[in-house]
Structures are given as structure tokens and as C-alpha cells.
Amino acid sequence: MTRTATLRSANAANPGRLLLGLGLLVVVVLLMLQGFLVLRDGNLPKLANALLAIVWGVGGVAALYFTLNLVVESLNQRLRNFLQPFVFVGPAALLLIWFFIIPTFRTAALSLYDRNSEVFVGLENYITTFTDREMALAIRNNLLWMVFGTAFCVGMGLLVAVLADRSRFENLVKISIFLPMAISFVGAGVIWKFIFYYAPEGAPQIGLLNALVVSGGGQPQAWLALLQPWNNFFLILVLIWMQTGFCMVTFSAALKGVPEELLEAGRIDGASERRIFFGITIPYIQGTIVTVTTTILIFTLKVFDVVQAMTGGQFGTDVIGTQFYRQLFANRNFGAGSAIAVVLLIATIPIMVYNLRQMARQKTM
Amino acid sequence: MKSKAQSMAGQKRRSTFVLNIVLFVLCTAWIIPTLGLLVSSVRNRDAINTSGWWSVLPHQAWTKTRSFDAPTGTGDGPITIEGVSATFEQFREGVTTPDGKRLKWEGNRRLGVIQVEEMQWTMDTNFTLANYERVLAPVDARVKETLRDGSVVENPGEDIGPAFINTVTVAVPATIIPILIAAFAAYAFAWMNFPGRKMLFAGVVALLVVPLQTAMIPMLRDFVGLQINGTFLAVWLAHTTFGLPLATYLLYNYISQLPRETLEAASIDGASHFTTFLRLVLPLSLPALASFAIFQFIWVWNDYLVGLIFLGGAPSVRIITQRLVDMVGTRGQDWQLLTAGAFISMLLPMSVFLALQRFFVRGLLAGSVKG
Numbered sequence: 001m002t003r004t005a006t007l008r009s010a011n012a013a014n015p016g017r018l019l020l021g022l023g024l025l026v027v028v029v030l031l032m033l034q035g036f037l038v039l040r041d042g043n044l045p046k047l048a049n050a051l052l053a054i055v056w057g058v059g060g061v062a063a064l065y066f067t068l069n070l071v072v073e074s075l076n077q078r079l080r081n082f083l084q085p086f087v088f089v090g091p092a093a094l095l096l097i098w099f100f101i102i103p104t105f106r107t108a109a110l111s112l113y114d115r116n117s118e119v120f121v122g123l124e125n126y127i128t129t130f131t132d133r134e135m136a137l138a139i140r141n142n143l144l145w146m147v148f149g150t151a152f153c154v155g156m157g158l159l160v161a162v163l164a165d166r167s168r169f170e171n172l173v174k175i176s177i178f179l180p181m182a183i184s185f186v187g188a189g190v191i192w193k194f195i196f197y198y199a200p201e202g203a204p205q206i207g208l209l210n211a212l213v214v215s216g217g218g219q220p221q222a223w224l225a226l227l228q229p230w231n232n233f234f235l236i237l238v239l240i241w242m243q244t245g246f247c248m249v250t251f252s253a254a255l256k257g258v259p260e261e262l263l264e265a266g267r268i269d270g271a272s273e274r275r276i277f278f279g280i281t282i283p284y285i286q287g288t289i290v291t292v293t294t295t296i297l298i299f300t301l302k303v304f305d306v307v308q309a310m311t312g313g314q315f316g317t318d319v320i321g322t323q324f325y326r327q328l329f330a331n332r333n334f335g336a337g338s339a340i341a342v343v344l345l346i347a348t349i350p351i352m353v354y355n356l357r358q359m360a361r362q363k364t365m
Numbered sequence: 366m367k368s369k370a371q372s373m374a375g376q377k378r379r380s381t382f383v384l385n386i387v388l389f390v391l392c393t394a395w396i397i398p399t400l401g402l403l404v405s406s407v408r409n410r411d412a413i414n415t416s417g418w419w420s421v422l423p424h425q426a427w428t429k430t431r432s433f434d435a436p437t438g439t440g441d442g443p444i445t446i447e448g449v450s451a452t453f454e455q456f457r458e459g460v461t462t463p464d465g466k467r468l469k470w471e472g473n474r475r476l477g478v479i480q481v482e483e484m485q486w487t488m489d490t491n492f493t494l495a496n497y498e499r500v501l502a503p504v505d506a507r508v509k510e511t512l513r514d515g516s517v518v519e520n521p522g523e524d525i526g527p528a529f530i531n532t533v534t535v536a537v538p539a540t541i542i543p544i545l546i547a548a549f550a551a552y553a554f555a556w557m558n559f560p561g562r563k564m565l566f567a568g569v570v571a572l573l574v575v576p577l578q579t580a581m582i583p584m585l586r587d588f589v590g591l592q593i594n595g596t597f598l599a600v601w602l603a604h605t606t607f608g609l610p611l612a613t614y615l616l617y618n619y620i621s622q623l624p625r626e627t628l629e630a631a632s633i634d635g636a637s638h639f640t641t642f643l644r645l646v647l648p649l650s651l652p653a654l655a656s657f658a659i660f661q662f663i664w665v666w667n668d669y670l671v672g673l674i675f676l677g678g679a680p681s682v683r684i685i686t687q688r689l690v691d692m693v694g695t696r697g698q699d700w701q702l703l704t705a706g707a708f709i710s711m712l713l714p715m716s717v718f719l720a721l722q723r724f725f726v727r728g729l730l731a732g733s734v735k736g
Contacts, residue, residue, distance in 0.1 A: 040596055046527060050534035053597050057538035061545055069639045084638055085559035092550035092609055093565055099606040100572055103583035110582060160391060166381075167388055175722065176392040179399065182718035183711050184667030186686040190693065190707040191402045194700060206417050206700070208401060241398065249726050294574075302576045305669045309690055324578050325670075334582055344576045352574050359570050 013076040021070035028063045035060070064091070104345065111338035115331075125339035135340075138318040144232050145239070145300040145319060152240045153296050154289070157247020162277070164248070165255055174252065178245035185242070189309030192238045196223040228316040235317060238306050243299065247292050254288035255281065294351045301347055320344060406704035407492040411512065413700050420489040427459075427467055427482040435470055435477030446479060496705035501526050523696075525706055527680070528688035532666060534597055535676075535684055539604035540662045544654055546605065547612035548620075552642050554613070555621035556628060566617070572610040580606075581674055588675060595682060599675040607671065608661050619653035620646060656724040663714045663725075685710045 035056040038044075044052065068087045072080055114121050129135050164173040180188065197207030201220055205211040210220040221227060223234050258281055266276040282289075304321030307313055313322035320340060327337040404418040420426070436444065443450040446468055451460045456470035456479075467482040499508040502522025510518050553559065554566050584603065588594040593602075623646065631641045647654070669686040676682045683691075689706050696702050718725060 036598065039598065040593065046530055050530055053534050054537050057598075057601055058541045058545075061542050065545070065549060073637055073639065082559075085553045085557040085562075088549045088553035088557065088638070088642075089559070089562075089565065092546045092613060095546065095602070095606050096568065096572060096609055099584050099587070099602065100575070100580050100610075101568065103580035103587075104575065106583035107579050107581075160388075163384060163388055163391075167385055169385065169388065173388050173392055175719075176396050178722070178726075179715070179718070180395070182663055182667075182714045183399070184669065184686050184714075186669050186689050187667075187707045187711050188398075190689065190703050191398045193693070194401065194405065194704065195398060197700075204415050204417070206413060206415075208397070208417065208419070211417050211419075241395065244395075253726075298574050298576070302578065305686075308669070309693065321578070328582065328674075338582055341576070341578045341582065345579045348574045348576060352571050355570055355573065356567060359567070 014074040017074035025067040028067050032060045107338045107341050111342050113335050115333040115335050117334050125335045129339045138320050138323045141232050142319045149236045149239045149300040150296045153243045153247050154293050156244045158251050160248045161251035180242045181245045185305030186309045198222040225315045250292050254285040258284045402704050406708045409493050410701045423488050425484050426487050428485040429480050430483050432478050432480045435479050496701045500705045525688050528683050528685045532685045536665045539601050539665045543605040543608040543612050547616050550613050551616035551620045554617050569610050569613050577607045595677045603671050603675050604665050615657050656727045659721050659725045666714045
């Protein structure tokens, strides 16, 4: 009896609930607007402001979902079935379309205009971007990052994963290699600037690298300022230190997924450990290797923080990311900045296409 | 036969030993940078500037054992002390005796003291929390510092506390809001039918690799138009948007794998999608939600670029990474302050990471192994 009643009420429209839902929706929206104004002009003490902001942001989003759903569920079944998915997916779609997809096209359009986005200049920004000496240097450095940064992160990650897999101390090893991932690039910048610190000959060397060089009888070096273009590699070292952990953990999980029978079959056939590794293990974890490599490739393509924090792009260490930032903020040149962003985007398109084709092939949808 | 087995076992043991040595060296190399930062942050300015942080480890150094008044009335020629002859200048530099001691003349020619030093194992364990005190103190505070010569100077504080609070204000909503929005969307992608579903999901996958620089300029303009640029709201919106593709993708992977029968049973019992989502799917997805939460929290906490562009540099909203970069600019040589500031900025993400690393690793794997 009650069950039928619930079912019936679930099928038909419910004007009372609709009114209630609409009313609540208006209240939530008004409250959020009010909170927005209070926060924007915020004269509250720091901690109170922070707390209010957290409650407003998180509570507001939850309340919006709740009331929107209340409205939709009070409609009749056909309308409800049609509208409810949009309540669920709508906010995400709205944010992604409004702040991510449309801006991408707008950036492409802006890149065809002058520095103030007023005069159409065609491909001029791209021509300047690709003929500019600084930009050429930045692109070369970015390639160094992408080739050497990616190769070493992936290589070291795989090496450590394979070695740790055979050791009793696996967890300890993993945590120590993985820990730098929790550190910001800015924090890492301070850590490594201190390691690369240069004091003139004769003065106490308080930077670890120069102390090692001097105790070995060498001359102290200004690692980050001089020694171009090798200084780029000292910056890349920081990336390797931070990202090897990610590669290692991912490979480690993939290695554990290689079926023991396959390896055993190889051993029975008398294959050496090395042949088993290259003949069985590597092909088996191929998919993971591709994913990890593309992840790090994109990471190195976008690299910004570590260069900005350690050299600010000086001493011939500029990368595309720092050039973008400089065009945007130091030069206020929106045309050139957008052109650089589009170059970055185009560089990622092959990986994007690969991902989409993988998705279509796996039929995950 | 037996001896062959024994030698194989011996070989195995030896290779395990070599393996562990290699791993030990690697781990040490990976930990040393962070350790150096931590140790330096508790040493005072003089100690940092005159010796490497590794001098806190046991090492051999000249250590004063005794001293006596220097001879007076000496001429310009060699002076003999404790059976060693050298000029005054040489004694000022330190003269080594045949039995391995070092004599050093402190003070001037008339009123000097001879320090007798011996090579001894020592550790520099003079630790202090004064750096942290100064980094956290407000700008108008006068933090006292005792220099090596005994004089006391007063320094202004660096006041990074507010930047820490600002980062919390940015990071907590920028972690929870995208998860909430992404979980709803992931449920819709996995268990609901609607026009445009496939295309929208393909959009999410495509956006996974789009550099955020691509969207920044128009986004900045919209925020300026809405008059929210430089407020926390702007940076939440930015982090939420940039975090959504990965969050939706990860949660979709998890939520779409939930057993169909469980969800259908709920729907037969008359539960609406909203109730099913709230009462069933969210609790079941807790591991996936937790792993993304940790991932996003650490990402947002450590972010520099998004905060820099959408919050600007105003002291009232400045986040900790910005504050640290400012300190690198203004206090570039004051390693005692930089290391303490950097360590404070790392404290929270590192604790979260160490406490919940299991979830964190699982989240990473869900994103990369399956994808």
C-alpha cells in the first residue's frame, strides 16, 4: 500500500514541492549573492573571513544541488527524467565550457590581435614568436626539459621500481623517493638553490654541491648563473628529484600486475633475467609506460614554477612557460601571450588525440 | 652438487646485499636535499654562513682544548711557543705542532691568548627555533638575535602566518568544491542517459591534457569583468575548473565500476537518482573521493601560477608560495629565514601525504594505470 503510494507520488508532478523547491532556490541564490558581497568587500578579521569563505563556497554549492534537485524531482516523470541528468552534469559542464573550452577558442582569437586586443594583425604574433631570439632560446630549453627531464624521470622511476620490487625495504624506498612530490616547486626551489649556492673561492662553501667539488680539489662554480647552457640541466635535476616518485609508484603497481606464470614460463624456457625483463615485462607494462611518459611530457612542456622560483628565467634558462608569464604580466602583450599559449596547446594535441582514440577503443563509454 | 647449491645461495645473498646498498644510496640521495633544508632551518645565521649544514653530523674538526696568555715583549723575529718557532703572522693563522696540535694566536701582539686546538670528533648541535619565531612574527615585531660576538640586534618579523591562513582558505574549498561537482557529473556519465553524454565526456578527456595557460587570459578578463579578480572566489573558480577534468575522469572510472545490481536494487526500491547518489554512491566511492581529495589538496597548496595570476600580489590575499618567492627576492642570502619559511610551507602537505599516502598512491594509479 505505502509502496504504491510512493510510486504514484514519484511519477506525478508535485506542485507543492515545486513551489517549495523554487522558493528555496531563490533563498539560496540570494544568500550566496549576499555572502559574495560580504566576502568581496570583506572587512572581517582574517580567520572569520576564511571560515565564512569556506562555509559559503562549500555549503553554497551543496545547497544549489539540493534545491535544484528538489525542483526537478517535483516535476512529472518525463520532464524529470529529461532534466535530472542536467542537474547532475550541468554545473561541471557549465564551468568547463565557460572557463575552459570557450576561453581556449578566445585565446586562439586573441592571438591574431595586437597587444591590446584591438587591431587585427593576422599571424604577426606567431611570426614574432618564432623569430624572437629569446623565444627561440625558450623553445630550445623546453625541448631539453622534455627530452632529458622525461627520459630521466621515466628511466629512474622504472629502475627504482624494478629494484625496490626485489627488496625487503620496498616501502621505505618508495616513501623516500616519493616524498618530494608533496613539496611545492617553490619550496623545492629554495632547497636546491641552497644546494647550488656559490661562495667565492676560499670562503666557506655552504652549498652542498660546491662543498663536494671543493673537497675533491675543484673550483667552486656558480651552477645556476654561469655554465650556460648546462645550468638548464641543474634545473632539470630538480624536476627529476620531484617527479621520479610518481613514475616509480605507477610502474611499481604495473610490475605487480605482470602474471607470475608468464615470468615462470620464461624462466623454464631458460631465458636470462634480462631477456625476461625486455621480452616479457616491458611489453606487458607498455601501456603504463606510454601513460607515464605522456604525463611527464606534458608536465615538462608546461614547466613554469621551478624556473620562475630558481632563476626567474635569467641566465639563458627561459622556457615557454616563463615567456608566457613575462609577455602577459611584464609586457602586458596579450597578443603575444595568447600566441604562446596556442603554441603550447598545439603541442599537446597529438597526446589528446591519442587519449581520445584509446578511449574510443576501450569503449569505456 | 651440494656445494653448487651452496654457492648459488651465496651468490643470491651477495646480489641481494648489493641491491640493498644501491637502494640505500638512492634513497639517501633523495632524502638529503630535504634533510639539509630541515637542519638549516634550526641553525642560527652565523652557523649557516660559516659552515655547511652537514657539520651537525659527527666530523673531525679543530677543537679548543686549553689556552694560555701569549708571551709578551716579543720582537719581529720568530717566536717559540711550546717548542714551535714561527712568526706572529703565522701564529695568527694557526701553526701545527709535530704532535698534531694547532696553536693559534687570538688577539693582538701585546695582549694575546694562545689557543691550543686538537683534531677531535665533534658535532655542531647548537639548534634554535629562533628562525621560525622570526619568520612567523609580525612585521612590526622586534625579534632579538644574538650574534656570534655577543651583541644583540633586533629584526623585523617576516609575518608569513597570514599567507599560511590564506592558503588554507584557498585550498579547502578548492579541494571540496571540484570533488562535489565532479562526483555528480561522474555519476551522470556512468548511470544516466542524456543527449550529448558521449561528446561531453570526450570533452572531459580532451581537457585532461590542455595546458591551463590556454584558458588563463580570457578567464582573467571575465574575472575582471565580474569584479572578482584578486578575491578567493576567483582562485576557487580557477582551481575548480582546472581540477574538474581529472576529478571527473578519476571518479567516473570508479563510479562506473560499482556493481550494477546494487544500484538497480535501490532504484526498484523507489530511490531517486539523487537519493541513490547521496546514500549509496557517495559512501561507496569514499576511497576514490579521498584519493582525489589528497591529490587536489596537495596540488592546490603547492600551486604558484594560478594564485599569482588570479589573486595578484596583494598582502591580504597572498598565498604561501607567493610569500616564499617574495622572500627569495628580498632575503636571498638569509638562508636561515628562507629554509624556515620553506619548511613551514611544506609542513601541511607533507603531513597529509605521509598520513594518507596509501590513498594518494591509489588515486594516482586510478588515473594513470587504467587511462
